[in-house]
Structures are given as structure tokens and as C-alpha cells.
Amino acid sequence: MFKKMKLWNTPVKRNTINERVTRILEQPCPEHVAIIMDGNGRWAKKRALPRVAGHHEGMRTVRKITMLANQLNIKTLTLYAFSTENWKRPKFEVDYLMGLPEEFLGSFLPELIEENVRVTMIGEESRLPQKTRKAVDDAIGKTAKNTGLNLNFALNYGGRAEIIDAVKSIANDVKNEALTIEDINGPCFSRYLMTQALSDPDLLIRTSGELRLSNFMLWQIAYTELWFTDVLWPDFSETHLIEAVEAFQQRTRRYGGLNDEESKR
Ligand code: FPP
Numbered sequence: 517m518f519k520k521m522k523l524w525n526t527p528v529k530r531n532t533i534n535e536r537v538t539r540i541l542e543q544p545c546p547e548h549v550a551i552i553m554d555g556n557g558r559w560a561k562k563r564a565l566p567r568v569a570g571h572h573e574g575m576r577t578v579r580k581i582t583m584l585a586n587q588l589n590i591k592t593l594t595l596y597a598f599s600t601e602n603w604k605r606p607k608f609e610v611d612y613l614m615g616l617p618e619e620f621l622g623s624f625l626p627e628l629i630e631e632n633v634r635v636t637m638i639g640e641e642s643r644l645p646q647k648t649r650k651a652v653d654d655a656i657g658k659t660a661k662n663t664g665l666n667l668n669f670a671l672n673y674g675g676r677a678e679i680i681d682a683v684k685s686i687a688n689d690v691k692n693e694a695l696t697i698e699d700i701n702g703p704c705f706s707r708y709l710m711t712q713a714l715s716d717p718d719l720l721i722r723t724s725g726e727l728r729l730s731n732f733m734l735w736q737i738a739y740t741e742l743w744f745t746d747v748l749w750p751d752f753s754e755t756h757l758i759e760a761v762e763a764f765q766q767r768t769r770r771y772g773g774l775n776d777e778e779s780k781r
Contacts, residue, residue, distance in 0.1 A: 553752075
């Protein structure tokens with residue numbers, strides 16, 4: 517069970533974090549942050565614990581980071597919680613991972629509601645166990661009208677599968693004359709993806725030192741700023757999210773063009 521507790525356990529740390537949050541809020545923040553939460557297994561191994569203990573601790577990190585993202589006025593936080601490839605893991609681990617949404621939302625949904633957080637999901641829901649679907653659907657329903665952070669779980673999600681499904685739907689619509697080939701362009705394609713209601717991620721964070729995208733939001737991250745850290749997901753703290761957002765605020769995004777200064781030269 518999660519106890520409702522203060523995010524930062526010492527006054528000094530809280531003050532430092534609050535000051536950095538205030539400074540961050542003075543500049544444009546990323547609207548959509550996506551996170552590949554990696555390193556749970558290694559975190560557990562370092563402590564001679566079973567891998568699932570790392571996933572459980574990772575779930576606690578989800579709570580902390582959600583609350584801070586909400587405070588930073590981030591509109592969407594997409595968390596890669598289970599990929600289409602994760603079914604290859606041992607049954608015990610898969611079953612454990614499938615139980616986490618129920619445990620997390622069972623404990624934390626009242627706090628999410630209180631904090632005005634809206635829960636959504638991307639991924640193929642039909643393959644999820646009934647109890648997982650029920651927990652997620654219940655949270656989606658109960659938070660649908662909330663206007664704060666959109667906490668978007670990627671569950672049984674794969675970027676390639678999503679693109680293939682979009683292509684099939686587009687082909688069907690062309691066949692049914694709901695769409696012409698000339699209508700197909702970037703914005704049109706985006707409307708056929710599971711993320712149709714979301715802006716593309718501005719910032720992608722991957723923990724644990726791996727430098728891969730692992731089939732995550734392949735279309736959507738074309739111009740996303742990437743931020744990698746060696747920190748394992750269960751150890752990822754508020755300070756790390758703040759560091760990532762501060763780094764984002766130092767970047768110049770040009771989307772393949774030039775900034776004003778460069779254009780004059
Ligand atoms: C990758 O680490 C992590 C996952 C496959 C699962 C991530 C899930 C959570 C953090 C919990 C999600 C919580 C909710 C509420 C749904 P890994 O196991 O591959 O780590 P390793 O590379 O060190 O082995």
C-alpha cells in the first residue's frame with residue numbers, strides 16, 4: 517500500500533527542489549514527456565532480490581514522477597510499462613507486471629483524482645488479462661473529466677504494430693472511399709495512430725544507460741529531444757526529472773530548419 521506522504525523527505529531537499537521547479541516554470545516546459553522505464557531487473561539484482569522486486573520499486577517511482585510532472589504543468593506523461601515484446605519474459609514475471617496496474621491504481625487512484633490527473637492508455641488492450649483491463653478502464657472512466665496531467669500508460673504497446681495497424685486502417689478507408697491517396701500526409705497518418713489525441717513527445721527519457729528506442733513511439737519521436745541517464749528506474753528521483761527538463765530547456769529545437777540567428781548569416 518502507498519502511504520500518502522510528502523514527496524521530499526527533508527526540508528532542505530524540498531526547498532532546493534521547489535526553487536528549481538519555480539525556475540523551470542518560468543520557461544517553456546515540455547508538453548509531452550515520454551519515459552522508457554528501464555533497469556528494474558538490474559536494480560533488484562544489485563540487491564540480490566528477485567527481478568519483480570525491481571518492478572515493484574519501479575511502480576513507486578511512477579507515483580513520485582507523476583506527482584512532480586503534474587506540478588511542472590507537463591500535459592502528458594507517457595510511460596512505457598509493457599511492450600509487445602515483453603510477453604517473451606517468463607510467465608511469472610509477465611503475470612507480475614500485469615498485476616501492477618491493478619495494484620498501483622488500487623492504491624493510488626484516489627490521489628490521482630484528487631490531483632486532477634487523467635489516466636489514459638495506448639497499446640493493444642484486448643490481450644491484457646481481464647483484471648488489468650478492468651483496473652485501467654475503471655481509472656480511465658473515473659478520471660476522464662480531469663484537466664491536469666494526462667498519465668498515459670503504454671501497455672502491450674509496440675511502435676511497429678501501431679504503424680502497421682494505421683496502414684491497414686488507411687488502406688481500408690481508401691478502399692471504402694472515405695479517404696483518397698492524395699489525403700495521406702503526416703498529419704493524416706498521425707490521426708490513425710493510438711496517440712491521435714496527443715501531441716508528439718517533446719522529451720524522451722530512457723533510464724539505465726541503454727541507448728535504444730526499443731520499439732517505442734517510432735513515428736511520434738521524429739523530432740523529440742532525447743535524454744539518457746545511467747540511473748536505474750527505481751532510483752530515478754524528482755531531481756533526475758528536474759535535471760532532464762532543465763536540459764530540455766537549454767536545447768534549441770530547429771526541426772530540420774535554422775534558428776533566427778543562423779538564418780541571417
Ligand atoms: C524494464 O526493466 C521495465 C519493464 C519491462 C517494466 C516497467 C514497469 C514498471 C516500472 C512498473 C509499471 C507500473 C505501473 C503502474 C504499470 P527491465 O526489467 O528490462 O530491467 P533490466 O534491463 O535491468 O533487466
